[in-house]
Amino acid sequence: MSKDALENANFYFDSAAKILGLSHDVSVQLKTPHRQVKVECTIQKDDGTIGTYVGYRVQHDNARGPFKGGLRYHYEVDDQEVTALAQLMTWKTSVVGVPFGGGKGGINVDTSKLSESELSQLTRKFVDGIYEVIGPTTDIPAPDMYTNAQTMAWIFDQYAKYRGYAPGVVTGKPVELGGSLGRAAATGRGCLFACQNLLEATGGTLAGKRVAIQGFGNVGSWAARLFAAEGAKIVGVADLSGGYVNEAGIDVEDAIAYVAQHRTLAGWSGADRIDGSAILVTDCDILIPAALGGVLTKENAGDVAAKVIVEGANGPTTPQADEIFAKKGVHVIPDIYANAGGVTVSYFEWAQNMQHFYWEEEKVNEELRRVMKNAFGALWHETKSRNISMRMAAYVVGVGRVHRATALRGV
Ligand code: NAD
Numbered sequence: 001m002s003k004d005a006l007e008n009a010n011f012y013f014d015s016a017a018k019i020l021g022l023s024h025d026v027s028v029q030l031k032t033p034h035r036q037v038k039v040e041c042t043i044q045k046d047d048g049t050i051g052t053y054v055g056y057r058v059q060h061d062n063a064r065g066p067f068k069g070g071l072r073y074h075y076e077v078d079d080q081e082v083t084a085l086a087q088l089m090t091w092k093t094s095v096v097g098v099p100f101g102g103g104k105g106g107i108n109v110d111t112s113k114l115s116e117s118e119l120s121q122l123t124r125k126f127v128d129g130i131y132e133v134i135g136p137t138t139d140i141p142a143p144d145m146y147t148n149a150q151t152m153a154w155i156f157d158q159y160a161k162y163r164g165y166a167p168g169v170v171t172g173k174p175v176e177l178g179g180s181l182g183r184a185a186a187t188g189r190g191c192l193f194a195c196q197n198l199l200e201a202t203g204g205t206l207a208g209k210r211v212a213i214q215g216f217g218n219v220g221s222w223a224a225r226l227f228a229a230e231g232a233k234i235v236g237v238a239d240l241s242g243g244y245v246n247e248a249g250i251d252v253e254d255a256i257a258y259v260a261q262h263r264t265l266a267g268w269s270g271a272d273r274i275d276g277s278a279i280l281v282t283d284c285d286i287l288i289p290a291a292l293g294g295v296l297t298k299e300n301a302g303d304v305a306a307k308v309i310v311e312g313a314n315g316p317t318t319p320q321a322d323e324i325f326a327k328k329g330v331h332v333i334p335d336i337y338a339n340a341g342g343v344t345v346s347y348f349e350w351a352q353n354m355q356h357f358y359w360e361e362e363k364v365n366e367e368l369r370r371v372m373k374n375a376f377g378a379l380w381h382e383t384k385s386r387n388i389s390m391r392m393a394a395y396v397v398g399v400g401r402v403h404r405a406t407a408l409r410g411v
Contacts, residue, residue, distance in 0.1 A: 002081030004318070005293050009084040011319050013091075016395030019388065022403060030403060033083055034067075035059040039129030041107060043121040051118070055126040057105040059139055060086035063405040066137055067103030068093060068343060070144030070172075071151065073119075077106035081293075085144075088314055089343070091398030092336040096375045098347040103139050105130070111146045112263075120154050127158035134159070136168030136354065142346050143172040143218065145292075149184070153177055168353035171346035180349035182364035183342075188222025189365065190341015191288060191310050192230065193372035194333050198308065198390075201380055202331070207231035212245075212284040212306070214238045214276075215291030216259060219312040219339065223288050224252045232286070238279035239291070241266035245274055245282055280304060289316035296321040304330065311335035326389055334391035336398055337379055344371050 010031060017027045037057045045051050056079055059067040069089035072082075082104050090102025107126060111119060133139060143152060152170040156177055159169045167178035175181060182189070199205055209232045213220045216239040224234050234252055236245040241264040244250065250271050258268045280287065280295060281303040289295055290312030296304065301321035309325065309332045311317065317325070317332060325332050345368055352358050375397075382393035 002076060002078045002084070005084035005315050006080045008294070008315060008318055009087045012391065012395055013087065013399065016392060016399045019386065019392065019396055020400055020403065022399075026403065030061070030399065030406065031087070033058050033060045033086060034062060035133065036079060036083065037130055037133060038079065039126065041122055041125040041129065043118055043125060045118055046115050051114075053107050053109045053122060055105070055107040055129060056082040057130045057133065057139070057141075058082045058086040058103060059133070060102040060104075061090040061402060061406075062101035063402055063409060064094060065099035065101055067139035068100035068346065069103040069105070069142065070342075071141045071147050071155075072104070072106035072144040073109050073111050073146040073151075074106065075108060075110045077108045082106050085314055088336055090402060091395060092340050093343055094398040094401040095336050095379070095394050096340040096344050096371050097401075098344055098371075100140070100343070100347065103141075104144075105141055106144075119151070123151055123154040124158040127155050131159055131162045134169060135163065136166050136350070140168065140346070140350060141170050142342070145217070148172075148218070149174045149179060152179075168350050171349040172342075173349070178349075178353050180345055180352055180364060181359065181361035182368070183345045183349055184218065185222045185226065186345035186364075186368060187219045187312065187339050187342035188224075188226050189368060190344065190372055191219070191223045191290075191312050191338055192226045193341065193369055194338045194376065195227075195286065195308065195310050196230070197373060197376035197380075198331055198333055201376075208233065209285040210235045210283070211286045211288065212236040212279055212282045213288045213290055213312075214279050214295065215289065215313060216255065216265060217290070219342075220288065220290035221252075221256050221259070223290060223310075223312055224250075225256065227286075227288075228252050235284055236271070236274075236279050236282045237265070238276045239265050240276070242276045243274040243279040243282070244268060244271035245279075246271035286310060289313045292316070294318060296325075298324065301325060302328075307331065309333065311338045314339065322389070322391060332389065332391060334394045337375060337390070337394045340375070341368055341372065344368055
């Protein structure tokens, strides 16, 4: 699975490198991660036993600025998956033009088996292992799957024990600790702006569109809320517990309130229950994968009904599925643009931390809208002028900028 994630990331990079005419040597340089760190995180559990977990931080590229990328706590995390995700971050920060490079981290752990105090201990042990290679001008982690603002607060606090007060060491923090207004919603909001930009370019509108979403965590639930607020109908959602469909449109706020109380949608009565993976092929106009990578494959791509796919998740589409979508005329808004709202507002948070000057939420959302619009302009121009997919266009823009920055700095 995670070996596939790296192969897929390299495949998309190699295709873009070919279009850009990059030499083999330069391609190898751009693909090779700058640093890979693997640390032991041992904690004493609440029942007195010892638990040992392995944590990773991969710093892919910093030609355009400090390494930047999320931290994932999941039982499938390994060095290859983290390396693939770190590479995606390099191209993503470049596509939206924020002055960061790419990195990613993770711990191989099933968070549902740990208490809050065990998670705090685990996070602090991880920081003990990596504090020398992270920092506000070095490498700045953020939330990803099964990490959240509380996780970032623990990192901020543990890092301060080594280096003093430095809120810019992580983004996605609670607002009380220097987090940015609008950060929690940012990835979902970025998906909305990305989709609106595409619809505007192709003469469509969101009103009345039927939307299905896989994943109902940070990205999926905010996307549901924001798409619904713009007049779309959310006809299906899925999380770890299964899929939930309602042709009349689900009550998003009710579903969010239910998950806040019960952790998942299991037992929620607001929709008909279907198999979790069936959400991907459910009848809809817009599909938003917002959970794990590698879910749209050659096995199910032919059955996907949506005409627009907004990649909220990182790496949800395999190259074989991508090819099928291209043949079917499905617009795939690629992850390195579609879900870049998170890292964009992380950049705003970091800028606020560095200046000790905080913005109104309205300003955050407007700046995000502007960044997503500008990035779309460049991407759409490449799509049309080169007659390539939006994914290839995003890679051409992202890789091209990193290549130029790397060349300017010299070996
Ligand atoms: P999260 O932990 O908040 O939520 C994950 C959701 O996915 C949960 O609802 C969970 O139940 C669901 N899920 C897990 N396994 C599933 C499965 N097999 N089938 C269906 N649903 C499943 O995570 P998140 O922060 O919302 O991240 C989701 C995706 O978005 C990830 O791919 C992440 O890399 C990507 N992403 C997140 C951000 C961010 O700012 N949080 C930014 C960019 C990209």
